[in-house]
Amino acid sequence: MRWTEGFIAADWGTTNRRAYRIDATGKCVDEFEDDHGVLSITDGNFDAAIGEIRRRLGDLPLLLAGMIGSNRGWKEAPYVPCPAGIDELAAALVWAGQREAIVPGVSYVGQGRADVMRGEEVQLLGAVAAGLVDPMGLVCHPGTHNKWATLRHGKIAEFRTVMTGELFSLLKNHSILSDALQGPVDPNDVFKQAACYAIDNEALPAELFAVRARVLLGQTKKEDGAAYVSGILIGTDVRIGLSTPAAAKITLIGRPELTRLYAAAIAEAKRDVVELDGEQCFLAGIQEIAKRIAA
Amino acid sequence: MRWTEGFIAADWGTTNRRAYRIDATGKCVDEFEDDHGVLSITDGNFDAAIGEIRRRLGDLPLLLAGMIGSNRGWKEAPYVPCPAGIDELAAALVWAGQREAIVPGVSYVGQGRADVMRGEEVQLLGAVAAGLVDPMGLVCHPGTHNKWATLRHGKIAEFRTVMTGELFSLLKNHSILSDALQGPVDPNDVFKQAACYAIDNEALPAELFAVRARVLLGQTKKEDGAAYVSGILIGTDVRIGLSTPAAAKITLIGRPELTRLYAAAIAEAKRDVVELDGEQCFLAGIQEIAKRIAA
Numbered sequence: 001m002r003w004t005e006g007f008i009a010a011d012w013g014t015t016n017r018r019a020y021r022i023d024a025t026g027k028c029v030d031e032f033e034d035d036h037g038v039l040s041i042t043d044g045n046f047d048a049a050i051g052e053i054r055r056r057l058g059d060l061p062l063l064l065a066g067m068i069g070s071n072r073g074w075k076e077a078p079y080v081p082c083p084a085g086i087d088e089l090a091a092a093l094v095w096a097g098q099r100e101a102i103v104p105g106v107s108y109v110g111q112g113r114a115d116v117m118r119g120e121e122v123q124l125l126g127a128v129a130a131g132l133v134d135p136m137g138l139v140c141h142p143g144t145h146n147k148w149a150t151l152r153h154g155k156i157a158e159f160r161t162v163m164t165g166e167l168f169s170l171l172k173n174h175s176i177l178s179d180a181l182q183g184p185v186d187p188n189d190v191f192k193q194a195a196c197y198a199i200d201n202e203a204l205p206a207e208l209f210a211v212r213a214r215v216l217l218g219q220t221k222k223e224d225g226a227a228y229v230s231g232i233l234i235g236t237d238v239r240i241g242l243s244t245p246a247a248a249k250i251t252l253i254g255r256p257e258l259t260r261l262y263a264a265a266i267a268e269a270k271r272d273v274v275e276l277d278g279e280q281c282f283l284a285g286i287q288e289i290a291k292r293i294a295a
Numbered sequence: 296m297r298w299t300e301g302f303i304a305a306d307w308g309t310t311n312r313r314a315y316r317i318d319a320t321g322k323c324v325d326e327f328e329d330d331h332g333v334l335s336i337t338d339g340n341f342d343a344a345i346g347e348i349r350r351r352l353g354d355l356p357l358l359l360a361g362m363i364g365s366n367r368g369w370k371e372a373p374y375v376p377c378p379a380g381i382d383e384l385a386a387a388l389v390w391a392g393q394r395e396a397i398v399p400g401v402s403y404v405g406q407g408r409a410d411v412m413r414g415e416e417v418q419l420l421g422a423v424a425a426g427l428v429d430p431m432g433l434v435c436h437p438g439t440h441n442k443w444a445t446l447r448h449g450k451i452a453e454f455r456t457v458m459t460g461e462l463f464s465l466l467k468n469h470s471i472l473s474d475a476l477q478g479p480v481d482p483n484d485v486f487k488q489a490a491c492y493a494i495d496n497e498a499l500p501a502e503l504f505a506v507r508a509r510v511l512l513g514q515t516k517k518e519d520g521a522a523y524v525s526g527i528l529i530g531t532d533v534r535i536g537l538s539t540p541a542a543a544k545i546t547l548i549g550r551p552e553l554t555r556l557y558a559a560a561i562a563e564a565k566r567d568v569v570e571l572d573g574e575q576c577f578l579a580g581i582q583e584i585a586k587r588i589a590a
Binding site: 071079107109112113114115116144145160161162163164166167170171173174175176202203204205206208209210212213214216217219233236237240243 | 374402404408410439456459461466470471499503507508509511528532
């Protein structure tokens with residue numbers, strides 16, 4: 001292995017993958033993103049998918065995170081239980097080849113609940129390593145399956161997944177509300193009012209149908225339907241996330257177009273929040289793990 | 296018009312329709328059900344669809360209820376606002392032809408909410424007319440969009456729609472949980488425990504994802520996934536429905552395979568409930584409306 005000469009890091013999800021070439025000094029010098037997510041590799045030919053990455057970024061060792069380590073991925077990397085920090089992830093790497101390591105996901109069992117994450121842990125712990133989040137704080141990672149993670153001493157102590165992004169997508173693409181959800185989603189007044197309402201009330205599956213009634217009865221304009229439903233879903237999500245005791249400092253990590261919506265909803269709950277770019281956090285985290293391989 | 300010689304009643308929904316021939320004495324003497332719901336009539340040729348009903352059941356006047364009166368149906372029958380009883384429905388019939396009347400839906404605006412129903416009102420008010428429900432009681436009508444209706448003096452005073460059936464269907468057919476939701480849904484122990492949990496807790500979009508984690512971590516068997524998620528959804532629905540103040544007596548109206556699930560969840564909330572067959576209630580209601588046409 002020649003990790004000290006640089007490596008390729010990849011955040012390989014269900015529908016997309018992003019790969020980065022990291023040089024010997026730790027700088028990202030090349031990258032690409034495509035739609036060759038895990039589910040697109042229907043013939044199980046991950047060797048070809050790996051070869052494609054090396055053709056584009058160089059013949060280097062590979063450190064892979066995300067759904068590539070799931071039971072639908074290349075090789076399953078069993079979940080590391082909470083509390084999980086960078087050291088625990090590095091110690092549980094799964095080697096799919098001589099120069100190909102897969103970062104495990106993280107699981108939580110407790111308080112009568114069970115939960116799993118895969119991919120977000122690198123970003124969360126990368127932000128810790130980079131000194132960007134309170135090591136005793138609360139982190140929210142919006143996405144298809146939003147994660148609320150409580151950090152303790154820089155490790156993920158517990159977390160909870162809220163299915164917000166996927167529910168919005170299901171409603172938009174397949175439900176009776178579809179027609180009312182084709183408009184834009186911005187943190188505008190309609191979004192904020194809906195988020196505020198959902199933070200204070202708890203009747204999600206009733207509020208969802210209400211948008212149809214509101215449009216039919218002329219109380220909400222159809223073009224505001226998407227912002228309204230997004231506000232209800234994200235407001236509900238924020239209510240669940242903020243029900244975690246303590247944790248004064250909240251950090252949002254993820255894609256800026258999502259974190260700004262959550263930031264607006266969290267502001268409605270009268271809490272301060274800092275937004276971090278998920279890609280930068282991923283690069284910080286994956287390099288911390290790579291350092292522990294070289295050691 | 297010769298309504299006194301009998302008529303045809305139809306409960307014409309989005310995906311299915313049921314039609315009944317009622318004789319001069321008020322007895323149902325013939326009927327059929329098919330999948331010619333409103334959405335299947337893509338060419339707008341409702342005359343043909345009506346002709347088919349008369350060919351099968353006789354050349355009689357037609358009284359139609361359900362989505363046939365929506366903006367996607369034959370002719371729109373505007374919503375009657377709450378409080379709405381049989382008299383209000385009969386007074387607001389919309390005539391699509393000389394011998395074809397459409398029953399309007401019901402709307403509710405109040406308490407900062409807006410809601411609509413179309414089709415269920417005939418069953419609810421039919422149960423009132425038949426003396427089967429407390430005219431001051433609470434009625435739950437499970438379906439794609441479950442309705443909780445508060446009756447006052449035999450009229451629908453207010454109601455709330457919970458999107459339970461459609462959410463289950465979306466999750467089963469299109470979501471990451473799909474694989475875990477192919478099993479049967481029975482009011483078994485898994486269902487009851489999930490319902491009980493959801494009645495006491497309020498974090499639906501987190502509980503939904505949890506089933507994936509529970510299956511991955513071996514805490515729930517995959518074949519129990521559907522019962523678990525159904526229990527979470529229906530338990531949440533029951534929590535919302537029972538948050539209505541007062542209303543000691545609860546009646547369930549609908550298809551028996553759905554009302555038995557709700558009955559099991561309502562029992563977990565330590566409330567008594569009576570189950571009524573929706574078809575019988577529809578026939579009672581539609582005849583009450585027909586009597587007011589003949590008068």
